[in-house]
Amino acid sequence: MNTPNTYLSLINTFQRKVTSDLIAEYLRDRILDGTFAPATSINEVHLAAQLEISRSPVREAVQRLVQEGLLVSTRNRGTSVVELGPEDIEDVYIARGAIEREAARLVLRGDTTVLTAKLDAVLDDMFQALEHDAWHAVATADVTFHQTIVQAAGSPRLERMFSTLAAETLLCVRQFQYVLERKETILAQHQRLRDFIDARDEEAYLAEVERHLKNSSATLEGARQQRNSSSRRQKAEGRASSSRGKRGMAEFLKDW
Numbered sequence: 001m002n003t004p005n006t007y008l009s010l011i012n013t014f015q016r017k018v019t020s021d022l023i024a025e026y027l028r029d030r031i032l033d034g035t036f037a038p039a040t041s042i043n044e045v046h047l048a049a050q051l052e053i054s055r056s057p058v059r060e061a062v063q064r065l066v067q068e069g070l071l072v073s074t075r076n077r078g079t080s081v082v083e084l085g086p087e088d089i090e091d092v093y094i095a096r097g098a099i100e101r102e103a104a105r106l107v108l109r110g111d112t113t114v115l116t117a118k119l120d121a122v123l124d125d126m127f128q129a130l131e132h133d134a135w136h137a138v139a140t141a142d143v144t145f146h147q148t149i150v151q152a153a154g155s156p157r158l159e160r161m162f163s164t165l166a167a168e169t170l171l172c173v174r175q176f177q178y179v180l181e182r183k184e185t186i187l188a189q190h191q192r193l194r195d196f197i198d199a200r201d202e203e204a205y206l207a208e209v210e211r212h213l214k215n216s217s218a219t220l221e222g223a224r225q226q227r228n229s230s231s232r233r234q235k236a237e238g239r240a241s242s243s244r245g246k247r248g249m250a251e252f253l254k255d256w
Contacts, residue, residue, distance in 0.1 A: 019053060023061035031070050031081055032170050033136065038083035042071060069168050084172055086221050092168045093217035099162050100146060100209055103153035108202045115152045119194045122148060126190065130183040138186065139173040145190050149197070172220050189215075 030036045044062055048055040062079055065071040073079045084092075107115060122145045129137035143166045150162045189212050196205035 020057035020060035020064070023047075023051075023058055024064045027061060027065055028068075028070060028167070031065070032167070032174060034174060036081050038081050040081045042079045042081065044079070068164050070171060082168075082171070084168070088168075089172055089220050090217055092165055092172065093213045096146070096162070096165050096169070097210060097213050099150060099158055099165070100213070101206055103150040103155070103158055103162075104197075104205050104209065105202065106153040106155065107149060107197065108200050108205070112152075112197050112200055115149065116194065116198045118148050118152075119145060119190075119197065123187070123190060123194060127187060130187060136174060139170055142173065142186070142190070143169055145193075149193075 027036070027042070036042070042062060044055055044058045048058045051058070062071060062073075066073050066079065070082055071079050072082045082088075122141055126138060126141035126145070129135075129141055147159075147162060147166055151159055153159075189208075192208055193205065193212065196208055
């Protein structure tokens with residue numbers, strides 16, 4: 001039999017869960033939009049004090065982002081925003097290739113009419129974002145395109161694995177957006193993938209997605225090398241952004 005104390009405990013657990021969800025959402029958004037730059041320290045104690053909440057939901061939110069690969073926890077050094085190196089970028093795209101190839105094989109066994117229509121809508125969003133030089137929106141449309149294909153495979157586990165890689169991909173692309181390929185190239189690559197799905201041409205699709213992912217990995221690695229040349233300036237800007245972002249978090253929860 002549940003006692004009043006049991007119900008109170010359940011309510012407290014639920015409230016903590018909601019709070020940790022909000023904190024995780026906020027931190028995730030600030031990492032992906034660049035407010036918290038790579039290597040920015042995330043201090044649980046300071047964050048909890050600024051938000052005037054207990055440390056527990058902050059810890060839960062931080063641990064969730066560690067599991068997602070957006071934060072990294074190092075013994076005796078604390079937690080910080082992940083800084084992806086060449087091996088990380090290559091590994092993200094290798095893992096994506098394995099998932100996307102298997103998803104495509106599952107998708108292409110059946111009717112692709114509905115999927116093709118969804119991809120057309122994503123391509124429209126990508127075109128509009130490219131027309132307005134909205135590179136964050138371009139990156140989102142890019143990942144959404146591939147995620148839509150994985151979701152169509154009907155495998156919750158493939159979808160779950162891809163979600164983590166999608167966040168890491170966005171982190172890569174948004175950090176290095178200034179060296180993305182020409183607009184027409186970006187759109188044409190995704191249009192070809194869409195057309196091969198529409199034609200249910202598995203061999204052509206698998207070859208094209210492999211080229212696409214390898215090219216993306218190489219482009220991002222080139223961007224990473226360029227970015228390292230100005231790392232000192234980036235770190236200074238990151239410290240200033242971190243201060244602004246933490247103040248914004250209090251407003252985010254207050255408005256919720």
